[in-house]
Amino acid sequence: MAKSHWIERRLQPTDSLLATATVTLAAIVLALLLGGLLMLPFTPHPGQAYWAIVENAFGSLRGLGFTLVKATPLILIALGTIVAWRTSFFYLGFEGTLLLGAAATVWVALRAAPQEGLAGLPGWIFFPLVIGAAFAAGGLWAGAVGFLRSRFGGNEVLVSLMTNYVAILLVNYLVSGPLRAPGDLPQTERIPETTLLPFFIPDTRAHAGFLLALLAALLVWLFLRRTPLGYELIATGFSERAARYGGIPTSQRLVLAAFLAGGLGALAGLVEVLGVQFRLMDGIAQGTGFVGVVVALLGKLNPLGSVVAAILYAGMGVGSEVLQRRAGLPSSVIFIVQSLIVLLILAGDLLRYYRFTWPFRTGRLTATARPRE
Amino acid sequence: MAPLLELRNITKQFPGVLADDRVSLTVEAGQIHALLGENGAGKSTLMHILYGLYRADAGEILLEGQPLQLHSPADAIAHGIGMIHQDFMLIPRFSVVENVVIGLQEGGPQLDLRSAAVRLSDLARQYGLAVDPEARVEHLSVGVQQRVEILKLLYRHARLLILDEPTGVLTPQETEGLFAVLRRLAAQGHAVLLITHKLHEVIDVADQVTVLRDGRVIGSLPARQSSARQLARMMVGREVTLRVDKPAQQTGPPLLQITDLRVRGDNGQPKVRGVTLTVHGGEILGLAGVDGNGQSELAEALMGLRPVEAGQVTLAKKDLTRHSPAARRASHLGYIPADRRQVGSIGPLSIAYNAVLGTLRRYTTWGGLFLNQGQIDRHARHLVNEFDVRTPSIHFEAGKLSGGNLQKVVLGRELLARPTALVVEQPTRGLDVGATEYVHRQLLAERSRGAALLLISAELEEILALSDRIAVLYQGEIMGVLTAGTQDPNSQIELLGLMMAGSPLASLSNLHTPGRSDGPHG
Numbered sequence A: 001m002a003k004s005h006w007i008e009r010r011l012q013p014t015d016s017l018l019a020t021a022t023v024t025l026a027a028i029v030l031a032l033l034l035g036g037l038l039m040l041p042f043t044p045h046p047g048q049a050y051w052a053i054v055e056n057a058f059g060s061l062r063g064l065g066f067t068l069v070k071a072t073p074l075i076l077i078a079l080g081t082i083v084a085w086r087t088s089f090f091y092l093g094f095e096g097t098l099l100l101g102a103a104a105t106v107w108v109a110l111r112a113a114p115q116e117g118l119a120g121l122p123g124w125i126f127f128p129l130v131i132g133a134a135f136a137a138g139g140l141w142a143g144a145v146g147f148l149r150s151r152f153g154g155n156e157v158l159v160s161l162m163t164n165y166v167a168i169l170l171v172n173y174l175v176s177g178p179l180r181a182p183g184d185l186p187q188t189e190r191i192p193e194t195t196l197l198p199f200f201i202p203d204t205r206a207h208a209g210f211l212l213a214l215l216a217a218l219l220v221w222l223f224l225r226r227t228p229l230g231y232e233l234i235a236t237g238f239s240e241r242a243a244r245y246g247g248i249p250t251s252q253r254l255v256l257a258a259f260l261a262g263g264l265g266a267l268a269g270l271v272e273v274l275g276v277q278f279r280l281m282d283g284i285a286q287g288t289g290f291v292g293v294v295v296a297l298l299g300k301l302n303p304l305g306s307v308v309a310a311i312l313y314a315g316m317g318v319g320s321e322v323l324q325r326r327a328g329l330p331s332s333v334i335f336i337v338q339s340l341i342v343l344l345i346l347a348g349d350l351l352r353y354y355r356f357t358w359p360f361r362t363g364r365l366t367a368t369a370r371p372r373e
Numbered sequence B: 001m002a003p004l005l006e007l008r009n010i011t012k013q014f015p016g017v018l019a020d021d022r023v024s025l026t027v028e029a030g031q032i033h034a035l036l037g038e039n040g041a042g043k044s045t046l047m048h049i050l051y052g053l054y055r056a057d058a059g060e061i062l063l064e065g066q067p068l069q070l071h072s073p074a075d076a077i078a079h080g081i082g083m084i085h086q087d088f089m090l091i092p093r094f095s096v097v098e099n100v101v102i103g104l105q106e107g108g109p110q111l112d113l114r115s116a117a118v119r120l121s122d123l124a125r126q127y128g129l130a131v132d133p134e135a136r137v138e139h140l141s142v143g144v145q146q147r148v149e150i151l152k153l154l155y156r157h158a159r160l161l162i163l164d165e166p167t168g169v170l171t172p173q174e175t176e177g178l179f180a181v182l183r184r185l186a187a188q189g190h191a192v193l194l195i196t197h198k199l200h201e202v203i204d205v206a207d208q209v210t211v212l213r214d215g216r217v218i219g220s221l222p223a224r225q226s227s228a229r230q231l232a233r234m235m236v237g238r239e240v241t242l243r244v245d246k247p248a249q250q251t252g253p254p255l256l257q258i259t260d261l262r263v264r265g266d267n268g269q270p271k272v273r274g275v276t277l278t279v280h281g282g283e284i285l286g287l288a289g290v291d292g293n294g295q296s297e298l299a300e301a302l303m304g305l306r307p308v309e310a311g312q313v314t315l316a317k318k319d320l321t322r323h324s325p326a327a328r329r330a331s332h333l334g335y336i337p338a339d340r341r342q343v344g345s346i347g348p349l350s351i352a353y354n355a356v357l358g359t360l361r362r363y364t365t366w367g368g369l370f371l372n373q374g375q376i377d378r379h380a381r382h383l384v385n386e387f388d389v390r391t392p393s394i395h396f397e398a399g400k401l402s403g404g405n406l407q408k409v410v411l412g413r414e415l416l417a418r419p420t421a422l423v424v425e426q427p428t429r430g431l432d433v434g435a436t437e438y439v440h441r442q443l444l445a446e447r448s449r450g451a452a453l454l455l456i457s458a459e460l461e462e463i464l465a466l467s468d469r470i471a472v473l474y475q476g477e478i479m480g481v482l483t484a485g486t487q488d489p490n491s492q493i494e495l496l497g498l499m500m501a502g503s504p505l506a507s508l509s510n511l512h513t514p515g516r517s518d519g520p521h522g
Ligand SMILES: Nc1ncnc2c1ncn2[C@@H]1O[C@H](COP(=O)(O)OP(=O)(O)O)[C@@H](O)[C@H]1O
Pocket: A011, B014, B015, B017, B018, B019, B037, B038, B039, B040, B041, B042, B043, B044, B045, B046
């Protein structure tokens, strides 16, 4: 036979729940199996190693606290990704917005130190203020890219990637110049105690930033599902031509989406500063801005799905760090497994475009029609 | 002697659809065989099987009595079966002869273009397909490009030519020219399989017609013994009214006025070059013309989706030229775009959300902060009932509706907004007879209501059936405006055809000079 006829391309990908679930599950199992092979030189029992990861990440309050702390910025970046990407604005500058948000947060928080302008401000004024400032900083940062795209066209992917480098250098400049604290290290002063986010699970590191992220997820979900503006963003994302036809000012909506995405991405910087780092320094983003995008994709660009994906993803990271410390299993193995899961789930998506039939179903044809030589 | 081609019990199952169900068909050499059927009847699937693109689940193909297995189009052409798709597959920057020999392996790697051109000229002479082998394809009109496609197949020794809906892009004169070529091909022993859903074409040109409905052969009969009415009944499965009743009606005041409008296309070239038209209330102004002569650009400019370079658009005396699409909608200008899937609707969204595209802000609560889901659903349900949209639910994805049902959603949405003027572009393209009938009736109802309708269509029949006046657009300019029904139908069609090919009405004052059979293009 000249060609194999048991794979046929579909006109439309199937979107049945069963197909999606099957593909996702198969991707995870396959990634775990491949990761298991990589573990064999370190431990004869990959299964136990996996189990240890789950236990470390979710089995104790302490572990769970760590996991939630790690998940928090991922959720916020994922939410930013959802708003931007569902509007078909493929923004990848979340490292930058995280840093901008962190810088703005530190600047405002330092103003709240004794002797400074905002000293003695009550929390119910200070926190909304700092959140607003960080949101605005990131929003304007990303919104500018949106404006360029809507005004002049071009490719927001490249532009937004480049803005990451600008933001990194900007933070570098701030911590070695204007905001540098006395001392050897290029970093700012520690922010005052009154500005820190409270812990919300006793005896853990889990800070209120996680609650902020959950609230944000709920608001983003409401916004996209229940408001006319959200509808207009989604309509713009699905088909700009149809949206324009429907009277939606798509350029403005694109800039709005970019602003909101940047603002949400900046909140990731805020929670890192107020909940974990307590100061600004180099290297506080470290790829979070990209992992958050991946988390959003794993969550199918759905706010609530992304919360779940972020927690699982963070859990794998936390669990594997503990494993590395205790059993000497390199955490790079787990990172490979994480990456494989992502890769396989995304690649598995392509399978939905094909239909598989078994050869015997076309058997009748070969029986009746003989090839002409 | 065995017939040239015989299909026996060809069956093809797609998931959920039996596209072809034991279809049998016989084509004799020297015959023009029409395959008639509504959209989705299974015509294209059958031809794709015959062309080696799909494989049948069951059944056999016999060529001169010999069973045949086809794995690819290359296989098919090697057996003398050639197909011309609706969109031509020519390379615009290449010459005719280059296009014809491209993909051929004969004569080694060195192409002998000169001898190919000689052979091509011989073939062209033999079949009366006047084409200059050295001309660049991009400079040729659509009708001539089609001849190149035919020559390409003849050059490859095709004995059976399959043409999928070949007349959609032609002027009436070009269509006549094509039919003459097909008759000559048949006379010289070739077989032609003509896929179409236009009844009069079948009666005009075919020897034999096979009617397909829901994947099954309803009947096969000599075309001369059939009537349009009978064929329509076979095709649709019930009686259909082929003529729409257009009640005589007093036209109202001028509502939509377009003055010296100039618009550029996507590449910056002028596409609408000084169009002036007036549409009155209670009137349908038909805008005829071959596709691509600036119709879409004109419609988009009217809706504010494309910048106006110069000129003016007013609706009920209000100047809309610089207004946003939203403002135009608010002034009760409606638009049914040609592309109902990419422009007229948002496929992944539900019918309900599509029903409020353009009027969304009316369906909100809390001072416009939140969507009023209940109100949206009620509106959508009203639309679905009123316009007879066949769907399992209003929450069904609009993109999964059939073309006819999706068009009902778009149409219903625009009509429920009670437009003062409505721009309608290719409203029945790709729709079956039933849906077409429905859309036509709705447009006439709008006319009775007093709306001003600008009907842009490449289907001359549709224009003739619905319009009160007919304008012809050619290369962005109006060739003239006729009042429908003032001449006898045949001379009116001839006149429109000449205008569609670029002759201004003013130059055609002597109506009955035999028109040049093939107007110059481009
Ligand atoms: N590749 C495909 N996959 C699934 N269904 C298909 C495919 N091609 C055609 N169909 C379905 O088969 C039926 C016949 O389609 P087609 O042969 O294109 O009809 P026609 O050409 O007569 O309009 C339709 O219901 C169509 O939706």
